[in-house]
Amino acid sequence: MVTPQQIDIYLQRVPPLPESLQKSLNALEKGNLAAAAKAAASDAGLIGYLKRVVNSAAYGFRNRVNDPAQIFSALGVERAKELLYAYMVSRIAPEKWRYFALSNDDFTHFQTALMHKWEMLVRHESADEKFLSAAAVMSGGLVVADAVFGEHASDVALLRESGDYDLDTILERVSHLRFEQLVAVIAKKWEVDEDVIRLVRLAFGNLSCMEAKGDDTLCRLARLLHLLLFYELSRPIMLEAGANAFISFNPEFATPALETFENVIGIE
Structure with missing residues (x-):
């Protein structure tokens, strides 16, 4: 079964930020969209990814956006950061x-839908766009999850047959x-903002809002992101893929944000 040593090996394989992306993020930290676009333009894979996502139906730009400078200008600083991390x-x-x-x-469809709806929720909460x-x-x-369990699928299947365990519980055991x-270790390796990392950890639903240390906004956002993750994992294609077993839903944690979530996302 999965051992801590095997997880360490996997984490060592996670690449650091490439130079072009690091320079682009540094420019965004300074609010310099033109410099960020110029740095990103040297990475053909990154620009190809940005073109596919930005011109998808989720973003809804009236005209196709292809030039790096146009892409970054259309996105703005924090949305551009979001897509660099998504890349x-x-x-x-x-x-x-x-x-x-x-x-x-x-x-990609799952990731794009998650980001698009999350933007709606962050804006509704009038939260800092860094989130x-x-x-x-x-x-x-x-x-x-796929990397950690990919080589141990049969073992995981046996464990799941012995009880109604989600993959997160199995990993912990x-x-x-x-x-x-x-995820927090990887995010730190990519120099993600510490507040964003705290939010992601809370949003898995394993920690109470006490971990937010009195930050009510962080707690509300964590509840909303927890709900959003399960909303997207409940789509038929994700259910058929077995992705709904990724983590378990925590209704006690999420319920205080349910009404807001339904109103913003448009669930009847």
Whole structure:
């Protein structure tokens, strides 16, 4: 079964930020969209990713956006950061998924929908837009789960047959770690804002809002992101892929934000 040593090996394989992306993020920290676009333009893979996502139906720009400067200008600082982190998640996603029955297109659609709806929720809460990056980082949890369990699918199946366990619980039982901790390690490696990392960890629903240390906004956002993750994982394609077993839903944690979530996302 999965051991802490095997998890360490996986984490060592996670690439650091490439130079072009680091320079782009540094420019965004200074609010310099032109410099950020120029740095990103040297990475063909990054620009290709941005074009696909920005011109998808989720973003709804009236005219197609292709030039890097136009892309960054249209996105703005925090949305651009969000997509740079989403690109890093896409880089560690497998060419062929081993545990979840997903294609890369399936994952991209999931990731894009998660980010789009999360933006609606963050804006509704009038929260700092730096928290937009949380959805991109959290989507990486699914990639981590596939990598960790991909080589041990039969063992995981046996454990799940012995009880109604989600993958997060199984991981904790065999390695004393949860996915929120693994995702936080990767996010720190990518120099994600510490407040965003705290939000992502809370949003897994394993920690109480006491961990927010009196930050009511952080707690509300965590509840909303927890609900959003399960809303997107409940779509038929994700259910059929087995992705709904990624983590368990915590109704006690999420219920205080349910009405807001339903109103903003438009659930009747």
